Amino acid sequence: MSDVKKVVLAYSGGLDTSVIVKWLQETYNCEVVTFTADIGQGEEVEPARTKAQALGVKEIYIEDLREEFVRDYVYPMFRANTIYEGEYLLGTSIARPLIAKRLIEIANETGADAISHGATGKGNDQVRFELGGYALKPGVKVIAPWREWDLTSREKLMAYCEEHKIPVDFSNKKKKSPYSMDANLLHISYEGGILEDPWAEAEDDMWRWSVSPEAAPDQPTYVELTFEKGDIVAIDGELLKAHEVLEKLNKLGGDNGIGRLDIVENRYVGMKSRGCYETPGGTIMLRAHRAIESLTLDREEAHLKDQLMPKYAEVIYNGYWWSPERRMLQAAIDETQKNVAGVVRMKLYKGSATVVGRKSDESLFDESIATFEDDAGAYNQKDAEGFIKLNALRLRIAAGKGRKQS
Amino acid sequence: MSDVKKVVLAYSGGLDTSVIVKWLQETYNCEVVTFTADIGQGEEVEPARTKAQALGVKEIYIEDLREEFVRDYVYPMFRANTIYEGEYLLGTSIARPLIAKRLIEIANETGADAISHGATGKGNDQVRFELGGYALKPGVKVIAPWREWDLTSREKLMAYCEEHKIPVDFSNKKKKSPYSMDANLLHISYEGGILEDPWAEAEDDMWRWSVSPEAAPDQPTYVELTFEKGDIVAIDGELLKAHEVLEKLNKLGGDNGIGRLDIVENRYVGMKSRGCYETPGGTIMLRAHRAIESLTLDREEAHLKDQLMPKYAEVIYNGYWWSPERRMLQAAIDETQKNVAGVVRMKLYKGSATVVGRKSDESLFDESIATFEDDAGAYNQKDAEGFIKLNALRLRIAAGKGRKQS
Amino acid sequence: MSDVKKVVLAYSGGLDTSVIVKWLQETYNCEVVTFTADIGQGEEVEPARTKAQALGVKEIYIEDLREEFVRDYVYPMFRANTIYEGEYLLGTSIARPLIAKRLIEIANETGADAISHGATGKGNDQVRFELGGYALKPGVKVIAPWREWDLTSREKLMAYCEEHKIPVDFSNKKKKSPYSMDANLLHISYEGGILEDPWAEAEDDMWRWSVSPEAAPDQPTYVELTFEKGDIVAIDGELLKAHEVLEKLNKLGGDNGIGRLDIVENRYVGMKSRGCYETPGGTIMLRAHRAIESLTLDREEAHLKDQLMPKYAEVIYNGYWWSPERRMLQAAIDETQKNVAGVVRMKLYKGSATVVGRKSDESLFDESIATFEDDAGAYNQKDAEGFIKLNALRLRIAAGKGRKQS
Amino acid sequence: MSDVKKVVLAYSGGLDTSVIVKWLQETYNCEVVTFTADIGQGEEVEPARTKAQALGVKEIYIEDLREEFVRDYVYPMFRANTIYEGEYLLGTSIARPLIAKRLIEIANETGADAISHGATGKGNDQVRFELGGYALKPGVKVIAPWREWDLTSREKLMAYCEEHKIPVDFSNKKKKSPYSMDANLLHISYEGGILEDPWAEAEDDMWRWSVSPEAAPDQPTYVELTFEKGDIVAIDGELLKAHEVLEKLNKLGGDNGIGRLDIVENRYVGMKSRGCYETPGGTIMLRAHRAIESLTLDREEAHLKDQLMPKYAEVIYNGYWWSPERRMLQAAIDETQKNVAGVVRMKLYKGSATVVGRKSDESLFDESIATFEDDAGAYNQKDAEGFIKLNALRLRIAAGKGRKQS
Numbered sequence A, B, C, D: 001m002s003d004v005k006k007v008v009l010a011y012s013g014g015l016d017t018s019v020i021v022k023w024l025q026e027t028y029n030c031e032v033v034t035f036t037a038d039i040g041q042g043e044e045v046e047p048a049r050t051k052a053q054a055l056g057v058k059e060i061y062i063e064d065l066r067e068e069f070v071r072d073y074v075y076p077m078f079r080a081n082t083i084y085e086g087e088y089l090l091g092t093s094i095a096r097p098l099i100a101k102r103l104i105e106i107a108n109e110t111g112a113d114a115i116s117h118g119a120t121g122k123g124n125d126q127v128r129f130e131l132g133g134y135a136l137k138p139g140v141k142v143i144a145p146w147r148e149w150d151l152t153s154r155e156k157l158m159a160y161c162e163e164h165k166i167p168v169d170f171s172n173k174k175k176k177s178p179y180s181m182d183a184n185l186l187h188i189s190y191e192g193g194i195l196e197d198p199w200a201e202a203e204d205d206m207w208r209w210s211v212s213p214e215a216a217p218d219q220p221t222y223v224e225l226t227f228e229k230g231d232i233v234a235i236d237g238e239l240l241k242a243h244e245v246l247e248k249l250n251k252l253g254g255d256n257g258i259g260r261l262d263i264v265e266n267r268y269v270g271m272k273s274r275g276c277y278e279t280p281g282g283t284i285m286l287r288a289h290r291a292i293e294s295l296t297l298d299r300e301e302a303h304l305k306d307q308l309m310p311k312y313a314e315v316i317y318n319g320y321w322w323s324p325e326r327r328m329l330q331a332a333i334d335e336t337q338k339n340v341a342g343v344v345r346m347k348l349y350k351g352s353a354t355v356v357g358r359k360s361d362e363s364l365f366d367e368s369i370a371t372f373e374d375d376a377g378a379y380n381q382k383d384a385e386g387f388i389k390l391n392a393l394r395l396r397i398a399a400g401k402g403r404k405q406s
Helices: A017-029 A047-054 A066-078 A095-109 A125-138 A154-164 A243-253 A278-294 A298-319 A326-337 A381-398 B015-028 B047-054 B066-078 B092-108 B125-136 B154-164 B242-255 B278-296 B299-317 B324-336 B383-400 C015-028 C047-055 C066-078 C093-110 C125-136 C154-164 C244-256 C280-296 C299-317 C324-336 C383-400 D015-028 D045-055 D064-080 D093-110 D125-136 D156-165 D242-255 D279-298 D301-317 D324-336 D381-399
Strands: A006-010 A031-038 A059-064 A114-116 A141-143 A180-181 A190-192 A221-228 A231-235 A260-266 A272-277 A341-347 A354-360 B004-012 B029-036 B060-062 B114-116 B139-143 B180-183 B187-193 B219-226 B231-235 B261-267 B274-280 B340-347 B352-359 C005-010 C032-036 C059-063 C112-116 C141-143 C180-183 C188-191 C223-226 C229-237 C260-266 C272-278 C342-349 C352-359 D006-010 D031-038 D059-064 D114-116 D142-144 D182-183 D190-191 D220-227 D230-233 D262-265 D272-276 D342-349 D352-359
Touching: A006 A095, A017 A031, A017 A114, A017 A154, A031 A047, A047 A059, A066 A095, A066 A243, A066 A278, A066 A326, A066 D142, A095 A125, A095 A298, A095 C299, A095 D006, A125 A141, A125 B383, A141 D381, A180 A326, A180 A381, A221 A243, A221 A278, A221 B324, A231 A243, A231 A278, A243 A278, A243 A326, A243 D381, A260 B299, A260 B352, A272 B278, A278 A341, A278 B261, A278 D059, A278 D156, A278 D272, A298 A326, A298 B047, A298 B261, A298 B299, A298 C324, A326 C299, A326 C324, A326 D093, A354 B261, A381 B125, A381 D381, B004 B015, B004 B092, B004 D381, B015 B029, B015 B114, B015 B154, B029 B092, B066 B092, B066 B324, B092 B114, B092 B125, B092 B299, B092 C112, B125 B139, B180 C141, B219 B242, B219 B278, B231 B242, B242 B278, B261 D006, B278 B340, B278 C005, B324 D301, B324 D324, B340 C223, B383 C260, B383 C383, C005 C015, C005 C093, C015 C032, C015 C112, C015 C154, C032 C047, C047 C059, C059 D190, C066 C093, C066 C244, C066 C280, C093 C125, C093 C299, C112 D324, C125 C141, C125 D381, C223 C280, C229 C244, C229 C280, C244 C280, C260 D279, C260 D301, C260 D352, C272 D220, C280 C352, C280 D262, C299 C324, C299 D262, C299 D301, C352 D262, C383 D125, D006 D015, D006 D093, D015 D031, D015 D156, D031 D045, D031 D093, D045 D059, D059 D093, D064 D093, D064 D242, D064 D279, D093 D114, D093 D125, D093 D301, D125 D142, D156 D182, D220 D242, D220 D279, D230 D242, D242 D279, D301 D324
Parallel strands: A006 A031, A006 A114, A031 A059, A114 A141, B004 B029, B004 B114, B029 B060, B114 B139, C005 C032, C005 C112, C032 C059, C112 C141, D006 D031, D006 D114, D031 D059, D114 D142
Antiparallel strands: A180 A190, A190 A272, A221 A231, A221 A341, A260 A272, A341 A354, B180 B187, B187 B274, B219 B231, B219 B340, B261 B274, B340 B352, C180 C188, C188 C272, C223 C229, C223 C342, C260 C272, C342 C352, D182 D190, D190 D272, D220 D230, D220 D342, D262 D272, D342 D352
């Protein structure tokens, strides 16, 4: 274990990763570089500096990655209307590739030969961190303490802290949550505790970002979202950067009780797990994006996107953002977004985000053809006969030859 | 045009299809058989008898197809979590194959050589009726009056009625709706009128089956749905037939403002159209079905279902229910539903249908493995290292050979 | 029919399209512009000038499009390893988009308002010409004489020629073939005649480009093909333009009896038809392209390509080259070809094109890992245990819960 | 390691698995049950009995599984026209599920708690054996000696034999091949040796089952294959069992130099490897199956099959025969094969298997419609206009709105 000289650790500043700093120093007798990023988790990142210093860390990286996160990861993913297993908006999955990339870049800058993270051996996050790491620096050594150490209970962890003089109030959470949580600008997730019983309803005080639908205002909120090339660039006419868009939509959505989700999902490592997610802004974005696409995408590219989406979602969920297959799918998706522009009007009300209007200079909706009124010859109804006859031909031949059709 | 001897008409009893009866008799000099079905549209079908008799029709078919409709068409479709273009639950599309089948069966019983319907030449329904008809009786003659006649405006239609003494109050709608509507147990649809402008919000008094979310009760309603082989068989423990399930869910959903949808969709004939849909029960069913599947389906079959679903939806939307490709997809889907059984608990509140719990004797959720607590060796975290290493191998080799990963 | 002023006709110089020139002039009382292209069909195109002039045509376009055809249409298609229905290399399909594009461009240059072609109403080519035409010039009028006129037998055609003084030796085929044939640099096709019986073997003297395997040399020919970005750029080290590559491979393949194919295929218009195809160069290219990809493509992008290919083939076969879905698929395909470079060595012998070696600077084949000999730790066999254990987890859980696996 | 009481070993009777018998007895101090199957590898299996007895094995299973292998594994796979990565007919992959199933069944019969095999830690076969084992008996212990022991070179293996008095002439191969080989009724595979250089051509004396195309007869062989429900049931009119069909086709193919393949493939464990395969009968079967399908399958089910095939191939290649996703795909595939019946006529000649005719009572080929001659109104060419117009509508609208189509 002595072959590691320097390791870059994804450091939250919390208790667990503080223990990891110490454990890495002791176990591998190596230097630890900490990397703490603001990706919109809603906690100050600067305090991580003092904590890391107190643990003897000399190279400390603290960064605000919110804009990059939304612009280069969340937005491209939403262009595909990405949903995992019909429900999940991939809030955790999409944050990992950026962290992995920065871990590797910092390893290269600091001459580190290893990276480390605080994810357990049961979850998807270890996979996402490590696949990214290996893809970007094939010779990197990965240290996953939760798979190696014997600090497998909270008691042992506390004993380790005491022994190594790690301040236990390191955790900046006022009251220890009974849930395992993860947050970034796209969502906050909850696992564990009573959620381990899929029949048990989540307690209302678990949710952090949104009011309950019952507690939301009795009047709906209307909002207009402006798209360019598939991305939201303005809210109610105000031009915003990507992360500002998401921040504002999180506020609007959370205030109206929007974006709570309670699911059982299939992890890449082979087990089912139950999770609750709060994705206020993302929930609004997804619906709005589909609405602007409904006006501006060609039918066949839209259908092809829908057929590719589950695969794309799986690729991201499983941790293959930094892969040729993701780039290949992204190329197809981005090709379709050139004309996805216009404005979507949405109504937010007590848990629902509903599309009520959409308009676009790039609209392919042709009222003169679609109308129930006189279309002045824009569409020749007689064409439909030949269209149906030839589409039916293979079915008619088969039936004529005695094939059963039911 | 004299080669048609007898034609079976899909007859609603309304003004338009009454005109068609007369027009067929006159234009083709043929006998007309009327077929009127109760598929849950919420209007009496028996009055169609008197109307048809008044028009000189001798063979009159009036049937209650509600159970068959839900059991053999709606339910199989919902097993696939079918959604067209990300939003539409295919309420109109799924009713057509049954009508087409009965038209042909009645043609065979009555010795008719043709079928007819009241769908226009711009829409999808003509395609669905006719593809079904051709698939089930390849030599059948199809008459689509709206593609043939010159009664292209309401004025001409009224003049025709007057000339042929068709009572104009034939229409049993109290007040003529400005929308083109279609209803069955799964949904009611609205097109035309102000909806032809995709930016215009639907008027609140357009909706027929649901209260607005604002007008829904301030207290949530909880409901438990029991599944067997992918289908709902009981509500709150009460065993129900398929159509009774949907009727009850429509009531529950409608009372809670659930199931309103406003979209622009791509028709098979090549144009975009704007439609509003009310699908209270279906909206609840879809979410519940995904929830019971989340507990009982294997990951890979679930993902494969998701990849096939858009194609399956397209097949149904485009009118190919009676086709080999639909049967092929259905075989795959049904193969997965054998163990989709259990109970889903849902909360209905002001427009939202939210899953709050699910349980099943067939559950593949293994709490002893998934737990954040001590799992007593049920899962060996060290396995994850090899899992990740080999999944990363192709990425590492590529990176090692200098391939860019970003 | 008098609303057409000028029409651009895809003119082969043969009898049928010569009749069409006259028929268009008479029927539509319009000016005819002829367009004749060399796309490698193996016949002189210049004679079409005199013939067109004799028919009174004033604007005559004769062009050598061989390079553009192979470079911009054939090559992009081969990047996807495109095969329709498991067998057909799409030789006819891929030539139509270029013809359609030029017809429209010439219409724009000459101020024509219509285009015309000599394809029948039963085949795919009418669809391909017209979809391309409409996609590139939405208001264009299309005239398809074979769907309109009554010259439905050879006798009537001959009578028309006599009546209109069209020289019947216009046809430059020495001996009238009993087959309907179409040729370009990628292939020559045969339909009709005895081929209409799918059980009848094609006569050996039907084939034009290749010797029979029996008549091919008794010694194999070896050839080395150099790829860059997925395209062949050199043969046996000699740099060649795209069409020169295909010309040379056609010669090599044809001399060795390679590329004959006899199939029943499904046309877009709904019927099955039997066709024979000779694709000597294309058959070699396809195998070689797969071989160079086998060395240079990542596994997952390769598999994804294979999954998309049937759809891509269908899009081209059905005539949708000029469509958003084709561009979307092309974007995905081209994204994968950046590193598809290297040399493939093939053995050509009596009907077979066999890969016997491949090498590449971009190779992802890692002999140090793949070796059966000592790999010096490049691969840790123990990783496989965890890999298998976690991949098996979902199966083990299901089996443990009593699910039947067979 | 003492927790294993009895282990069932897939025993070939060769040197390596004989060493494994001894090593298991010594290392795990457990009883070994041997299982040797004839799946058409072309070697006597009965001698394995004496060898196992000499090693002290008491429970010895020797079975002829040829019919079951072809009928229940090879045939279902060929119904899908299964090819991995465009070339490989999955000859090794498809034999493993049956072996895994029998290992588990024998474990259940003999009360064994473990299974073992002789596959290395680098290949796919370990995965296939073990996934099958875990899927069928979730609590089974798997012992993979090649991943555990230190007998990592031939020298060490020989030393072990000497030490443990294992007769080295155990190997019944006359001359030790420089290749790693695997054979069954579907194919024989070669890896290693000079093949580790993908540029090196395979030596002609490597191949065992087929003559070279050069050495094949100068006269073609014609053969007629009769299909029922997608499976070959007779050759030249003679009814045969599944394995007899494959044996006969192997002979016919091998005699005519058919079925040699040389590829680089992507293994599931993440590396590329080069392999040569001889699949004489399978190569003929695949082409013949496509030919009978071309006559009897509907277009859309055929295309859907083609789209699903790469996934199905991947599932089998990766070892997931015993999985819900394989059963789901098989259900779809088998649904299409009900009417896949008839006769295919093939020409075998110096390396090529060419279809020259096909006929079927279930044929969907309609000569009266497809004919170039007068079709007596079976097909109305004017229908094509409406068909094209509506298929073009979306493209025309887009072009009319200024969308670029190129």
